Amino acid sequence: MTPKRTQRLLLITGLVVGVGIAATLASLAFRENMLFFFAPAQVLAGDAPVGRNFRLGGLVEAGSIQRAGDGLTVDFIVSDGAATVPVRYKGLLPDLFREGQGVVALGRLETDGRFMAEEVLAKHDENYMPPEVAEALKTAQDNKQPLAGRPM
Amino acid sequence: MFNLLHRLSSPPSFFAFAGRALPWLLGGALLLIAAGCYQGLVVAPADYQQGDSYRIMFVHVPSAWMSLFIYMVMAAAGAIALVWRIKLAEVIASASAPIGASFTFLTLVTGALWGKPMWGAWWVWDARLTSELILLFLYLGYMGLESAIPDKRSAARATAILALVGSVNIPIIHFSVEWWNTLHQGATVTKLGAPSIHPSMLLPLLLMAVGFKLFYFANLLVRARCQMLEREQRSHWVSTLIKEAA
Structure with missing residues (x-):
């Protein structure tokens, strides 16, 4: 690394870090408005x-x-x-x-x-499965906690 | 290692290497995408909630990954071009932009087609969708800025700075579904812990993702070779190449 390259590397690192901080602050300031x-x-x-x-x-x-x-x-x-x-x-x-x-x-x-x-x-959520698997999961869960706290 | 990279990054050897790698990449991409389509459209079962509509995921999700990945490639190549002034890095960044823009556009369109039947809306201004739209504008801005500067080498420097500044959007897109309430659901595969998708559906997704990646590399090499020839048209190796071809 020549000194010139090091300088350029530092410069662009500084640029990215600076913009990152600015974006963080801006999104924190607009926090309320970013909520869907x-x-x-x-x-x-x-x-x-x-x-x-x-x-x-x-x-x-x-x-x-x-x-x-x-x-x-x-x-x-x-x-x-x-x-x-x-x-x-x-x-x-x-x-x-x-x-x-x-x-x-x-x-x-x-x-x-x-x-x-x-x-x-x-x-919708981020879970994807075939209907049979969803059914099996549901049955397994139902068997594990019989009736307690489950809306009928 | 560094020596080998250095030699490979010289325009003539890159040109030759890219030409040799191209059929393999393209063949692999077509094979994987065909296998992914078959697995995704025929073999994979319907989803327990979304029925068959979820299958658009096999295009939407890999496109979205590619839109982020290509931008990161562009930013990294831009940084290398700024610091070391390597011509190949400039060419790779510039050749990536239209491909990345296309994948971003594809992500937005397939997302809208998926959103209408499932959510009930083509488009909503939630953090995920909006930040992805900004990514499309970044790509378009990059291409616009590049074509506005006639000198290729100064264009490469200006666009590299734009790519680096825009790279703060990448983590925002990825984490938007965690940081804010969004209509878009959270990450399924790219998260800590096991992917919350059934293996029979994960397989076509991964096939398509790798297929898309190979397709990008193949497309990139075609564009990069072409740009390299244009930029180096007055150099010795290009005239030798033309003489050999004639």
Whole structure:
């Protein structure tokens, strides 16, 4: 390494480190805005914006889906394990929407605490397996912890 | 070792070496991609939640990996070009950009096609999707900047700095699903611990990933050889080559 090359190497290392620090600081500063959705616990704690649209994310609570007579309006409860928010949505739901599924709903919080959704997106997890394996896993888990803490 | 690399990086020996390696890389890529398509579309079972729609993963995920990998190659080649002024590094960085841009575009398109039936939206502005879109703009900006500077050697220096600055986006894309709430799910394979995908589905994914990688290297060598000839058109070895061919 000639001194000139060392100098250039130091210079570009400094450049990358500097830009990295700047990007870290910027993303920390914009932390709130980078969140795609708020969890029910955050909503109940008052972190979510009031009076304007935001996204609510969580799992559809088992047994909470109720379809109204018109066939389009759906009521369900979104939970993050710590808190729950009731949601009403009128429209077509994605294929993956079902009990226990992760969803992200865009809408606003009404004064009665109900979340009126304009759009409901399904979130899927990073696990991929054939249906038989999923079934076998479920059976194994059910046998391991009989009834305790399991929603019926 | 260093000596061998040094000799290989001289334009004439790179040109000859790349020409010899090309059919192997291309053949391997086609073989692996064909095997991956067969395994992924015919042999692998349907997913327990997503049914058959998940199969687009076998194109989407390897493309996404390639979009990040090629950018890292570009940034590393750019750094080498800046410090050591090696012509081959400049050529490799420049030849990688259009391939990387294509893979990024493919990632975004297949992601949209996958997102509509599963999530219910073609596009959302979550951290993963947005940072991948920025990557596409980085590639396009790189190519634009390069073509705006007529002198190849100064263009290589300017674009190398852009590639290095843009490389901070790479960890952001990778970790976006962990750092922020995103609609995009977390990592399946590239994480600590066992991949959370059934082996029958992992096999086609890996076949495609290696196939895509070989395809990139083959494509890179074709482009790099062509650029090398253009840049060295006045040199002795190119005129000998032309005389031999004539």
